[in-house]
Amino acid sequence: MTEAMLNSNLYDAIIVGSGAGGGMAAYNLTKAGAKCLMLEAGGWYDAARDSKWLEWVYDAPHRAGASATQPFGGFEAVVGGWEIAGEPYSNAPGSDWMWFRSRMLGGRTNAWGRISLRNGPYDFKPYSRDGKGFDWPISYEDLAPYYDKTEELIGVFGSAEGMENLPDGKFLPPPAPRCYELVVQRACKSLHIPCIPSRLAVLTRPLNGRPACHYVAQCERSCRLGSNFSSPATLLFPARETGNLEIRSHAMVREVLTGPDGRATGVSYIDKKSGQEVQARAKVVVLAASACETARLLLNSRSPHHPNGLANSSGMVGKYLMDSVMSDVNGFFPSLMDLPPHNEDGVGGMHLYMPWWNYRRQRELPFSRGYHIEFDGGRRGMPGLGVLNGSERFLGEGYGLALKQKSRRLYGSFINFHGRGEMIPNRESYCEIDGNAVDQWGIPTLKFHFQWGEEEIQMARHMQETFLEIIQAAGGQVIASSEPAKTGGISRGGQAIHEVGGARMGSDPETSVLNPHCQAWDCKNLFVADGAPFVSLADKNPTLTILALAWRTSEYITAQVRAQNV
Amino acid sequence: MEEKNSPNRTLRFQRRAILKMMMAAPLAGWMPLASLAAEVAKAMPGSSVAGEHASDGAADTYQPKVLNPHEWRTIQVLSDCILPADENSGSATEAGVPEFLDDWLDYQRGELLTEIQYGLTWLDVECRRAFHRDFVDCTSGQQEQILDRIAYPHKAAPEDVRVVVFFGHLRDLVLGGYYTSEMGIRDLPYLGNEPQASWQGCPAPVLAKLGLI
Numbered sequence: 001m002t003e004a005m006l007n008s009n010l011y012d013a014i015i016v017g018s019g020a021g022g023g024m025a026a027y028n029l030t031k032a033g034a035k036c037l038m039l040e041a042g043g044w045y046d047a048a049r050d051s052k053w054l055e056w057v058y059d060a061p062h063r064a065g066a067s068a069t070q071p072f073g074g075f076e077a078v079v080g081g082w083e084i085a086g087e088p089y090s091n092a093p094g095s096d097w098m099w100f101r102s103r104m105l106g107g108r109t110n111a112w113g114r115i116s117l118r119n120g121p122y123d124f125k126p127y128s129r130d131g132k133g134f135d136w137p138i139s140y141e142d143l144a145p146y147y148d149k150t151e152e153l154i155g156v157f158g159s160a161e162g163m164e165n166l167p168d169g170k171f172l173p174p175p176a177p178r179c180y181e182l183v184v185q186r187a188c189k190s191l192h193i194p195c196i197p198s199r200l201a202v203l204t205r206p207l208n209g210r211p212a213c214h215y216v217a218q219c220e221r222s223c224r225l226g227s228n229f230s231s232p233a234t235l236l237f238p239a240r241e242t243g244n245l246e247i248r249s250h251a252m253v254r255e256v257l258t259g260p261d262g263r264a265t266g267v268s269y270i271d272k273k274s275g276q277e278v279q280a281r282a283k284v285v286v287l288a289a290s291a292c293e294t295a296r297l298l299l300n301s302r303s304p305h306h307p308n309g310l311a312n313s314s315g316m317v318g319k320y321l322m323d324s325v326m327s328d329v330n331g332f333f334p335s336l337m338d339l340p341p342h343n344e345d346g347v348g349g350m351h352l353y354m355p356w357w358n359y360r361r362q363r364e365l366p367f368s369r370g371y372h373i374e375f376d377g378g379r380r381g382m383p384g385l386g387v388l389n390g391s392e393r394f395l396g397e398g399y400g401l402a403l404k405q406k407s408r409r410l411y412g413s414f415i416n417f418h419g420r421g422e423m424i425p426n427r428e429s430y431c432e433i434d435g436n437a438v439d440q441w442g443i444p445t446l447k448f449h450f451q452w453g454e455e456e457i458q459m460a461r462h463m464q465e466t467f468l469e470i471i472q473a474a475g476g477q478v479i480a481s482s483e484p485a486k487t488g489g490i491s492r493g494g495q496a497i498h499e500v501g502g503a504r505m506g507s508d509p510e511t512s513v514l515n516p517h518c519q520a521w522d523c524k525n526l527f528v529a530d531g532a533p534f535v536s537l538a539d540k541n542p543t544l545t546i547l548a549l550a551w552r553t554s555e556y557i558t559a560q561v562r563a564q565n566v
Numbered sequence: 567m568e569e570k571n572s573p574n575r576t577l578r579f580q581r582r583a584i585l586k587m588m589m590a591a592p593l594a595g596w597m598p599l600a601s602l603a604a605e606v607a608k609a610m611p612g613s614s615v616a617g618e619h620a621s622d623g624a625a626d627t628y629q630p631k632v633l634n635p636h637e638w639r640t641i642q643v644l645s646d647c648i649l650p651a652d653e654n655s656g657s658a659t660e661a662g663v664p665e666f667l668d669d670w671l672d673y674q675r676g677e678l679l680t681e682i683q684y685g686l687t688w689l690d691v692e693c694r695r696a697f698h699r700d701f702v703d704c705t706s707g708q709q710e711q712i713l714d715r716i717a718y719p720h721k722a723a724p725e726d727v728r729v730v731v732f733f734g735h736l737r738d739l740v741l742g743g744y745y746t747s748e749m750g751i752r753d754l755p756y757l758g759n760e761p762q763a764s765w766q767g768c769p770a771p772v773l774a775k776l777g778l779i
Contacts, residue, residue, distance in 0.1 A: 054759060057746045062673045063666060065742075176767025182778050204765075214761035340771045345758035347765075383756050385742035397718040399648040399737065407741060408654070411754045 011037045011246075013557070014267055014282040016253050016297065019107025020543050021529035021550040022288030023231030023239075024150075028554035029286075030244035034561070037280055038236070039251040039269055041289075042079055042103030045110060047222035047233055051077060054216065054224075057382055065385045073384065077110035077222035077230075079103050082494070086440035090447045097321075097448035098494035099292055105249055106231040107290065108497065109543070110222040114200040114229060114349050115374070116156045117540035118147050118548075120165030122359070126424075126536050130368045132455075133424045134320075136535040137507040137516035140167065146548035154229040154547070155207040158199035165370075166355050172204045174351065175215070178344050180336060180378030180415055181352040187474035188354060193373075193466070198353040201229035201544075210234075217381040219348020228348065251278075254443050255301040256285055256526065262305035264526045270441045284557060284566060287503075288529040288550065292321070292431055295502035295532060296446050298513075299433050311520035316513050317503055318431040321450065322537040324498040325371065325421035326491035327460040329467035331476040336378065336413035344379035344412070356539055367455040371421030371463060371539045373470075379412040387411070414479070417470065419463035422539045425501060426453050429493070450493035460488030498542050500531035518553040525566045529553050628665045631672040632679060636700070640686045641667055643702045647709060648740045655753040658744050666743035678735070685732030 012034035015022045022038060029036050047053075052075045057063050064074035071081045080102040089099050102108045121140040126133045144167070151170040158171035174197030177185065181195075188195035202219060203212045213227045226233040239245045250272040257279065259265045266281035287294045295318040301310035309317055356370030388407055434447035464481060471478055481489055493499075506512025509521035518533045520526040529550040531542050560566045630638045645658035645667070658664070671679045689701040689712060697708050704712075716726055716733045744750040773779040 054761070056748070056751075056759065058662075058748050058751070062670060063743070063746045065670065065673070067673065175765045179768035179772045179776060179778075182768055182773070183776060186778065213765075214763075215765045216759050216761055218759075335776060339775055340769070341755050341757055342769050342772055343757040343760060343762075344768075345760075345762075379754075379756065379758070382759050383745050383751060383754065385739075385746055387745045387754075388738075388741045397720065399713060399717050401650055401652055403737075403741075404649050404652060407745070408754060411745075411756075 009035070009037070009281070011035050011266075011280065011282040012561070013037070013284040013286055014039065014280055015286045015288060015529075016267065017041075017107065017288035017290060017293070017530060018105050018236060018247065019102065019231055019288065019290065019530065020109050020546045021531070022286070023106065023109065023235035024547050024550035025286045025288060025527075025529045025554050025557075026239045026245055027235040028551055029557065030239040030242040032554075032558040034244060034284075034558070036239075036245050037282065038245060038247045039253055039267065039280070040105050040247065040249045041252045041272075042105065042107075042249065044249045045077070045079070045105040045222075045232060046237075047077065047110065047224055047226070047230060051222045051224040053218055053221050055221075057384060063385050072111065072220070075218070076220045077104075078108075087445075088437070088439060089445050090434050090437065092447055092449045095448055095450045096492050097450040098492050099446070099448065100494060100497045100499070101290065101293065105247070106222075106233075106236065109229065109231040111220045112543060113374075113541065114202055114219050114347075115353075115541040116151070116154075116158075116169075116199050116201045116229075116544040117355075117372075118167045118169055119143070119538045119540055119545050120167050122165045123422075123536065123538035123540065126369065126422075130362070132368055134504075134506075134535050137505055137512075142516075143545070143548050143552065146551045147544065150544065150547045150551055153208070154201050154234055155203045155205075155210070156199055156201050156229075156544070157197070157204045159197040161194075161196055163194065163196075163355060164359050169199065171199070172207070174198070175204055175213075175346055177351045178346055178378055178380060179339070179342070180333070180344070180380075180412075181350070181375075183333065183335065183474050184375060184415060184470065185352055187470050190473050191469055192357075193354055193470070194357050195352050195354050198350045198374075200347060200349045202347045202349070203227045204347075213347050215346050217345035217348050221348075223348075252441055252443070253289065253297060254441070256287070256297060256310050257281075258301070258303045258305060258310065258523065260305070262303075262523060264310075264523055270443075272441075284525045284527065284561065286527045286529050286553075286557070287532070290530055291500050291502045291532040291534075292318075292446060292448075294528055294530055295431055296433070296444075298503060300444055306522065311503070311513050311522045311526060313522050314510055314513060316511065318446075319427075320425040320501045320504055320535075321429045321431060321448075321493075321499060322423045322425050322501045322534070323491075323493045324496035324537060324539070324541075325419065325423055325452070325456045325459050325463075326496045327419045327463040327467075327481075327489040328416060329464060329471065329481040329489075330414060330416045330479050331467075331471035331474070332410075332479045333413050333415060333471075333474060333476040335475050336415075337409045339412065342379065346380060348381075350374055350376060365462065366458040367462065369422035369424065369455070369459070369539070371419045371459060373463075373466070374418045374420060375415055376418075377412075377415030383411075415471075415474075415476070417467040419460070419467070420496065420498075420539055420541065421456070421459045421463065423456050423537055424453055425536060426451060431502065448493075452490055452493070457488050457490055460490035462488070464488055498531075498537060500534035500537050500542050503528050503532035504535050505533040506535065517556040518549065519556070519560075519566075527553055527557055628668075630668045632675075633668050633671070636702075637683065637686050638664065638668065639702050640689065640700075643709070644686075644689070644736070645740050645743075647706075647713060648737055649744050655749055658740055661744050661747040661749040663740055663743040663747065666747070667739055670739065670743070681732050682736060685729055685736060688729045688732070 354373035
């Protein structure tokens, strides 16, 4: 599927990475008439052809079970993972960061959870609010128009709630709640915890030529019909129709090339199929390789003009790495046993969720930021190998007819709660080039340093307590939680696959990599369009903000090019 | 597991053919794909498989990949001890669980395979000690007598802990294999994977049972 490998074109822009940020940059720049080259380190992926949509588990190899190389099993539209052969990384002593990398067209947007939450006004100015972390150089008002446009393009369902720091969007109607979700909502009501329609990039009405959802709970397989948002179907393929986008897959970028004046002239990449090093030239370079990969690229792009790596005169490249705080508890709910059989699939994600509800009580709590609660369970989704795992305590012991009868009764009576919370960026969390270590193409690799702060641990503990309260209020019993005790069952850094930061934006070139338009302070024709520019990571999942920010950055690039400023 | 002979084969073939058609469909626009999806919905309603209770498995044709003939025989008997047939559905063997287990062990290898082989050997050793024959040759009463030692962690003797863990893992695998088989999915029953024109939410009888209306 790759296009011709060698050409001496001078492109208007090279975009590194084809996920949410790269896809949005390509969509906007090509529509503005720019000739773009997109480089993707992985292979081609087109859900209309490659998705496992509707495939039954018993027809899949190994029942689509997970393995080291397929951490999410055989159905999910994932090529990549936390470990990739030939692409190592390391951790400093005391760190156990997990670095997820996607190696496919569209990156993680093929399999992601489609949760599309706007950052609110507080989320852009956290330092001003509680004196911790840092403010963004932009405000909610700066990004709001781009959230509007992004939602109208990709399609996001939700409900207008008018809640504090939870801006409503341009929503499609939300799907009706599932049975088990209503049980949880009723419990939340008694605890004064809001439980509202979730906000997912799934079409509940046809939009822009894409059909509405067919409700088989398989978004993670990527949608064969394009009824949810993914970069290839929603952005890249339409961008190619302009005739302005050339996409090369299997293109692993080694470094950004710069000229004697320090400006970017293009990139050097390895064509993974031939093993050849190829150079491509462009007037503008946009990095959207994912936060840490973008930082790695910058650090590996050393030149006399940029001796510490490109755009790194501040020394801030790789710094203030963040990931969402996660903690989980699973519950068993006797009231869900022996229900009349029913189809509980719905969309490929939750229909209800709990946004952070304690802004007014924040000073009484031992942590300064918020989290939201996601939950799944019931009879939602096709049974996988783990459908009754861990239920031993309730299956009772033994075997035989009693086990079988109990299994049938217990199916659908479990609900799992997952917290997603805000991490305050800290100095101890960063990545750097790992001495002389290299990957299979000889590209220097990353070493990670990562520490949760005490507030994150306290937050995870609070999650555990809250989940327990909800489970009890809903008449359930806790069956498993993620190793609570000391650490509140907190996840490992990188496990949420929400890693952001590493090339943060700011208003001061001394303390930031990018200006408020995601343009490198040190290199005018270099831009970043993924999660690397994030200054903080709200509890809101980052993809919608990556998309909106990339749209804003693309418009700025177009305006600057037209004004001949870059 | 994929190409096994079963009464469902025709239906499955049909479904595959439709999926293949979808894969071959031109990218010209979304609507043709959407109408194909409607065809898929028409071609695979839950009711079309309702009358089917026959074997899911293919014990006659499957060639085990990692288990030797004796282990294979033991796994079949053991799987059916864990999930026997009842008035609703067939046994683990009828659902193809042994084939799944052998394939899964081949796929995972390593410690899991070692643990399962250890457990199977233990069963024979204990059966020979008590009844002078292998597990598979014991009466069902004798098999139960041995299994009762390891299937109830709270009652198990401390020296049996390793084989208790084995049995717990095997039971999880048998449950996973059974309830991801076509027979098991109907037994639960899981009624999804059926494309819907719209989403209706929680049905009234369930709402009533949950006290939500």
